[in-house]
Amino acid sequence: MKAVVYEGPRNVSVTDVPDARIERSTDVLVEITSTNICGSDLHMYEGRTDFEPGRWFGHENLGRVVEVGDGVDRVQVGGYVVLPFNIACGHCKNCERQLTNYCLSAQPEPSMAGAAYGFADMGPWAGGQAELLRVPWGDVNCLRLGEDAEERQTDYVMLADIFPTGYHATEMAGVEPGDQTVIYGAGPVGLMAALSATIRGASKVMVVDRHPDRLRLAESIGAIAIDDSKVDPVEAVLEETMGLGADNGCECVGYQAHEPDGQEQANLTMNRLVASVRFTGRIGTVGVFVPEDPGAADELAKQGKLAFDFGTFWFKGQHLGSGQAPVKRYNRQLRDLVAAGKAEPSFIVSHELPLDQAPEAYEHFDRRDDGWTKVVLHPAM
Ligand code: NAD
Ligand code: ZN
Known part of the structure; x- marks a missing residue:
């Protein structure tokens, strides 16, 4: 075969x-x-x-x-x-x-x-x-x-x-009817998380990425597209939520997160999520972070870069779910x-x-x- x-x-x-x-x-x-x-x-x-x-x-x-x-x-x-x-x-x-x-x-x-x-x-x-x-x-x-x-x-x-994985992200994030939800990553998984948040009754779904074609797909199901190559996504989410932050958020990027200058920085999305989600809000992480890896992720781990801003996370009383769906x-x-x-x-x-x-x-x-x-x-x- x-x-x-x-x-x-x-x-x-x-x-x-x-x-x-x-x-x-x-x-x-x-x-x-x-x-x-x-x-x-x-x-x-x-x-x-x-x-x-x-x-x-x-x-x-x-x-x-x-x-x-x-x-x-x-x-x-x-x-x-x-x-x-x-x-x-x-x-x-x-x-x-x-x-x-x-x-x-x-x-x-x-x-x-x-x-x-x-x-x-x-x-x-x-x-x-x-x-x-x-x-x-x-x-x-x-x-x-x-x-x-x-x-x-x-x-x-x-x-x-990917549909159950996107759904799992929203389940771990505890998306409930009326919630305002932010999703980092408009790849297939992020788009499925956006669809899932909509199915669960979110009143506002915000999707962050920088690929126009993917952001258009997010808009096609009623989400608000945030292009992080043009605006600061944390500020954009705060503006959309009257300064309070989203009720919950999903990480659908993983350790391939890129900054606009093209540099890999795996903790970027986690830190932006912690900053975008309100006090006591929940975050569901389905993007893959590998603990021991022969490639880039290992280098990042050695530099301590897979750590995220736990202090702010703790101060805000947030909750985190992670892993395979x-x-x-x-x-x-x-x-x-x-x-x-x-x-x-x-x-x-x-x-x-x-x-x-x-x-x-x-x-x-x-x-x-x-x-x-x-x-x-x-x-x-
Ligand atoms: P993908 O790589 O096609 O999509 C990722 C998207 O994230 C891309 O569109 C990219 O532009 C965007 N992105 C990169 N950096 C960003 C940033 N800083 N902020 C916002 N967006 C950013 O992949 P995919 O198929 O959508 O999968 C996403 C992740 O989910 C991968 O890590 C994949 O391995 C993982 N995954 C996990 C499970 C699970 O069970 N937990 C299942 C399937 C996939
Ligand atoms: Zn897959």
């Missing part, structure tokens, strides 16, 4: 790899029909992780079930399923507490955070930017979709990661909102391409080229 194989920093190829197959009785084999490129793939693509050349990417996957193991009884051949990026056994201590993002069975090293398809440091699992994907513990890890799945794949595929906690409910026509996360999709065009797509998405917001690859196209 063909897969998007990592060759080295900023180099992927579409290459033949061994076919995925059923290996255990609880496995499900899925023919992938939609698989996204994610901002999280870029941590590996840019060479900031120890992802081994020869492995393949893909943790935002949707497809049709082509085979099930003898021990699978809820998933049927022929049906469409979307696959939460967190691989979970469903039965360990963490899974039973709904912490499927920290499953103890799917991650062979208890010191590491959870497991995912095609990901550095998240277990040995193969990715879904390929024609076939083996789904372990298939009854747990497949979310079944209805009759409209084939036609609405670009909506439903967002349930694998437990996708399964939300994706059934979000699926039903999509099915009912009450959420259309595909508004961020800029490109639908065959698998063969993945190398160019990675280049464009990595440069945040104008108009390249979210790429859905269709291996069967």
Whole structure:
């Protein structure tokens, strides 16, 4: 089968790899029909992780079930399923507490955070930017979709990661009806956080970034766009909130935060969030900060730059939530909102391409080229 194989920093190829197959009785084999490129793939693509050349990417996957193991009884051949990026056994201590993002069975090293398809440091699992994907513990890890799945794949595929992740940011931030919410980052994750804040009833959603195309998408769902290359975003938020600050905020950037002069500064968004959010407000951080990393983040950590202004955070009595999203906690409910026509996360999709065009797509998405917001690859196209 063909897969998007990592060759080295900023180099992927579409290459033949061994076919995925059923290996255990609880496995499900899925023919992938939609698989996204994610901002999280870029941590590996840019060479900031120890992802081994020869492995393949893909943790935002949707497809049709082509085979099930003898021990699978809820998933049927022929049906469409979307696959939460967190691989979970469903039965360990963490899974039973709904912490499927920290499953103890799917991650062979208890010191590491959870497991995912095609990901550095998240277990040995193969990715879904390929024609076939083996789904372990298939009854747990497949979310079944209805009759409209084939036609609405670009909506439903967002349930694998970024829609629940954006929602998780707003959950950790405690967004309630009437709230004024600020979101740093208008990438796919930030835009999903903006959509989620709107679904939860926020009266005002402010989105900070500097890419005009992404800010326009934020405006298209009713958010206020703040271009931090033109204005001080903290002052802009204070102006929008009568000087009080936002009720809550979401960090959807991670350690690739850039200052207008192009310098990486991972604590920038955290400090701006602390300054933008009101006294006692909550902050949800879903952007990835890696503790030990061979690349830029490690350098920043060594310089102590991943620390943020804890003094102001403490003085303001704020609260902070962080980490990988437990996708399964939300994706059934979000699926039903999509099915009912009450959420259309595909508004961020800029490109639908065959698998063969993945190398160019990675280049464009990595440069945040104008108009390249979210790429859905269709291996069967
Ligand atoms: P992305 O890189 O496409 O988007 C990030 C956006 O942030 C870009 O548009 C960029 O211009 C903007 N940005 C950079 N510096 C900024 C700053 N100082 N202020 C405001 N905006 C700034 O990536 P994405 O796909 O949207 O993902 C965002 C982050 O979320 C990544 O770190 C990704 O790994 C992470 N993520 C986490 C989870 C989770 O489970 N916690 C899941 C998916 C993705
Ligand atoms: Zn992702």
